[in-house]
Amino acid sequence: MLSRTAENLYWLSRYVERADCLARILDVAQRLSYTPVPTEAPTNEWGSAVLTAGCAEEFVARHGPLEEANEDHVVSFLAFDLDNPSSIRNCFEVARTNARSVRTALTSEMWDVINSSWIELRSFPDKALSREELARFLAFVKETSLRFDGATFRTMLRNDAYWFTRAGAHVERADNTARILDVKYHVLLPEQEHVGGPLDYFQWASILRSVSALTAFHWVYRDSVKPWLVADLLILNRAMPRSLASCYDNLSRCLDDIAGAYGRQGPAQRLARTTQARLSNRTIEDIFQSGLHEFISEFITDNNKLAAEITEQYLV
Amino acid sequence: MRRAFDEMSCEDGTVRQAYDSLNRWLSKVPHEILDQRRKEAEFIFRRIGITFAVYGEQNAQERLIPFDIVPRIITNEEWGRLSKGLEQRVKALNMYISDVYGKREVLKAGIVPEDLVYQNPAFRPEMNGQRVPHNVYVHIAGIDIVRTDPDTFYVLEDNARTPSGVSYMLENREIMLRLFPELFAQHRVAPVEKYADDLLATLRSLAPRGGSEPNVAILTPGIYNSAYYEHSFLADKLGVDLVEGRDLFVKDNVVFMRTTEGPKRVDVIYRRLDDDFIDPLAFRPDSVLGVPGLMSAYLSGNVTLTNAVGTGVADDKAVYSYMPDIIRFYLGEEPLLPNVPTWRCREPEHLSYVLDHLSELVVKEVHGSGGYGMLVGPMADKAQIEIFRAKLKHDPANFIAQPTLALSTCPTLVEKGIAPRHVDLRPFILTGSDKVRIVPGGLTRVAMKEGSLVVNSSQGGGTKDTWVLDA
Structure with missing residues (x-):
């Protein structure tokens, strides 16, 4: 297939995934902002939402320091701001532009999801949303990614177009999970454990909620929420679709399918397998011992490197 | 101005036979139902994304062309006459262009004044003395037809560069089949869906080298072009790649496309890009839409461009006025379709x-x-x-x-009900190395405003499904 087509498909699904992740981040920030906070340790969940979304620099330039970030600014910046290249609205715009460029490679069902949600997005006001409107908006965004993944899964031929589409979603998803961990790793560290107050519980639960894993947690561990188990679930648990391990299982499979179809392995495949192996051969104790923060930072770097390799090898 | 010829109703109020059953149906169905179906059609068009862009209009980047749900009917006998005339016209156009870039007999004979060729901005001196694959220049033509009375179809305009609109012809039919199955049960409407197959067969027949599976691609200026939807629609129907200039490169006078598996040779390019933009080395150096070196690959005979470079020399309105003489000169026949x-x-x-x-x-x-x-x-x-x-x-x-001209009118759904509106017709004529293919019908454009004669979509015109009745 055309390199540009593969590139558009790959980015199309990355942007759909990104929009979904942003919606979850806003969801969780909103929830945490209702939670009573002890006055001696004030936290700013809205600032940390911006940090997790990975656009702190642009935000600060526009609205001032993160510590003073407020709900209105963060919601409008992450959800609607056209000057923020990663706002949900821009994700939808770029996704649709990509989709238009490769309409011939999409099934009509996939196009329909992208186009109709792009049309629906315009029906939401872009500022001063009431809480209910915001909730409805976030639900709509999450539903769009579900519909898109569903359409992809149900209607697309299993060939390189499909694999590039899925590869994009997994790269983006791994990046998002890793960034959530990166921003929140300190609440998972052992020294915080003895605090164990209600605030910590909310923090841990909110991490799980931001990747829709609170229910899954209980099913997997049959235990109360503990920080090292949260980390285990999100990093190493292969059964958990948003864990780093699961993303890399899927990513490796997509890349191997591509290599199989083209009859040629390359650096992207090797890099994906290396990271995949690193995620299978570790225990969470190991990771905590050698430093959770370092592990996550390294993962984010490697994930970016893989994205660059995929681009180099196939998309240009 | 006297009352224009209406294709459904005669002046005495009687209804022409071909429209008989449609007319009965129209008078039976309540206006609200028709209006509702019209809205449904609009919704489907918007949802599929069948939009076009009007340049120079802000905030209206993507607009729908109004679709009129009342079909236009052409009888089999009328179509038979039309299609013979179209084939003749396109044959003459091809011979004229070939001659203009070859021996120039038409100029020597004084049929067409020289300056209409040499001073024509669409004339491409690069094509002088060149042979194009299979000696066909206009592979895809759109000839605009208007009607003024029961017997007269005029050619209004020849489009020999990159005529658009065929996607509307095909989508209009799809929508009509969805919305009005009962009407199709009452009429024997000649299908148009074969167009995609015909186009692919035409393009393949034009490949410069032998081989069973020539690689065909459609070259688009990109998603901001007003006809982008059509480009992607056609690529999809043909099952060929839709490429932009940056997807192609030329090496040793051979054109390749960049794929995930490395370079792949391209044999036929159906380009929807004007001559000026196809190759910054040969034409406009500021064009970022084209492919450097494409022209030289083309002149080396390694790739076929459809339509050929330089066809614009035959389709401006001054040359148009000489078309009857051009037909007589090359074919020794009287034009079957008169000029205005x-x-x-x-x-x-x-x-x-x-x-x-x-x-x-x-x-x-x-x-x-x-x-x-x-x-x-x-x-x-x-x-x-x-x-x-x-x-x-x-x-x-x-x-x-x-x-x-008092362009003919057709019944059209407007706010107050069914009323006559002026129409024209653009049939599409495909010329391969093997034969000429025309699907019955074409794109009917309709001026939605009362009394208006301007049917162009950029001026608010709409479209209709065009039915050629089988016997």
């Missing part, structure tokens, strides 16, 4: 006639298209007429004039 009588303002007697009759005539720029830059005398006010008078005096050769 045309005054060439480049000729002093014609110019003075036109200047004296501006309020009755339609004046068009020789190289204009899309309904821009024209004067419809009977609809214009004094000031507009005076502006055109000045333009004409300043640069007469840039204009032609025609009588204001």
